[in-house]
Amino acid sequence: MRLGEASKMQSxxxxxxxxDVVLVxxxxxxxxxxxxxxxxxxxxxxxxxxxxxxDERSRTLVSIDEAGKIWVNDRQVAAxxxxxGLRAAVGADPDPKVVIRADSKLxxxxxxxxxxxxxxxxxxxxxxxxxxxxxxxx
Amino acid sequence: MQxxxxxxxSGLQSxxxxxxxxDVVLVxxxxxxxxxxxxxKGYDVGIPxxxxxxxxxxxxxxxxxxxxxxxxxxxxxxxxxxxxxxDCRVTLADQEIAAAELPTxxxxxxxxxxxxxxxxxxxxxxxxxxxxxxxxxxxxxxxVSDLKIEFIETN
Numbered sequence: 587m588r589l590g591e592a593s594k595m596q597s598x599x600x601x602x603x604x605x606d607v608v609l610v611x612x613x614x615x616x617x618x619x620x621x622x623x624x625x626x627x628x629x630x631x632x633x634x635x636x637x638x639x640x641d642e643r644s645r646t647l648v649s650i651d652e653a654g655k656i657w658v659n660d661r662q663v664a665a666x667x668x669x670x671g672l673r674a675a676v677g678a679d680p681d682p683k684v685v686i687r688a689d690s691k692l693x694x695x696x697x698x699x700x701x702x703x704x705x706x707x708x709x710x711x712x713x714x715x716x717x718x719x720x721x722x723x724x
Numbered sequence: 725m726q727x728x729x730x731x732x733x734s735g736l737q738s739x740x741x742x743x744x745x746x747d748v749v750l751v752x753x754x755x756x757x758x759x760x761x762x763x764x765k766g767y768d769v770g771i772p773x774x775x776x777x778x779x780x781x782x783x784x785x786x787x788x789x790x791x792x793x794x795x796x797x798x799x800x801x802x803x804x805x806x807x808x809x810x811d812c813r814v815t816l817a818d819q820e821i822a823a824a825e826l827p828t829x830x831x832x833x834x835x836x837x838x839x840x841x842x843x844x845x846x847x848x849x850x851x852x853x854x855x856x857x858x859x860x861x862x863x864x865x866x867x868v869s870d871l872k873i874e875f876i877e878t879n
Contacts, residue, residue: 609750612754616754616757616758631802631854631855631858631859632806632855633767633855633858633859633861633862634806634807634859634862634866635862635865635866636765636766636767636862637765637766637767637768637865638763638765639763639764639765639766639768640763640764641759641762641763641764642762642763642764643762645764685764685766687764688854689854690802690853690854690855691801691802691853691854691855692853692854693850693851693852693853693854694848694849694850694851694852694853694854694857695850695851696854697854697857698848698850698875701769701771701875702771705770705771705773710770710773711768711769711770712768712769712770713764713766713767713768713769714766714767714769714858714861715764715765715766716765716766716767716858716862717765718765719806
């Protein structure tokens with residue numbers, strides 16, 4: 587009988603193509619995510635043993651690129667407006683933490699001036715972001 | 725018989741079901757791939773607040789100053805390779821030492837202080853390369869745990 591034959595057919599939905607599509611979407615988003623990160627591309631200094639500075643979403647990022655231009659998160663600010671920019675970016679966060687992502691080719695002066703401006707804006711202590719040397723550092 | 729291993733008539737599914745295993749492994753992989761690039765590494769440093777406080781009392785341990793200048797340690801361009809150039813000399817607590825000795829010397833000077841008093845004042849010349857300065861910070865911090873670095877102005 588026809589009904590009897592039909593019951594021998596595979597009755598569950600084939601989820602393999604669905605999983606394929608979802609995984610490909612996931613991979614696309616994972617590849618795109620680094621490009622959505624805040625601020626400019628910065629060639630971070632290589633050092634041997636930097637310590638953990640936490641997740642970059644929980645920090646206020648100050649980026650200084652090769653040419654000395656300053657970003658607060660994803661917004662470029664003039665050097666003299668760094669303090670105001672920072673206060674605006676921090677908002678109502680009761681325990682703001684500021685980190686500096688500065689380019690390795692900069693002079694120390696640019697970084698120190700940014701640190702002074704951050705300190706004058708009322709933030710105590712900053713993290714200087716580096717990348718560890720070695721095979722996993724790239 | 726049901727437990728006959730050699731039986732060709734076994735209707736039991738004999739393979740391990742690996743689908744849940746693969747699911748778990750993939751989810752773990754995805755979590756790590758998303759989280760790892762967002763973690764940052766670096767150094768906690770500070771700038772001493774423009775002081776209206778009184779000068780430290782006489783009986784307190786003296787402040788330890790590390791100074792790095794462009795004549796003693798010529799890191800004006802990003803140092804190549806790892807570490808610092810061999811001719812880099814710095815001044816720690818008025819003594820000129822090679823930068824490579826920094827971890828041991830910092831441990832000597834500050835190691836016996838309580839953790840909250842381990843402060844190193846670092847005066848780095850403005851003309852130095854940022855990466856070089858950060859490598860000096862790295863060396864100093866590798867000598868002793870819980871070290872606080874405060875950048876001071878050099879004139």
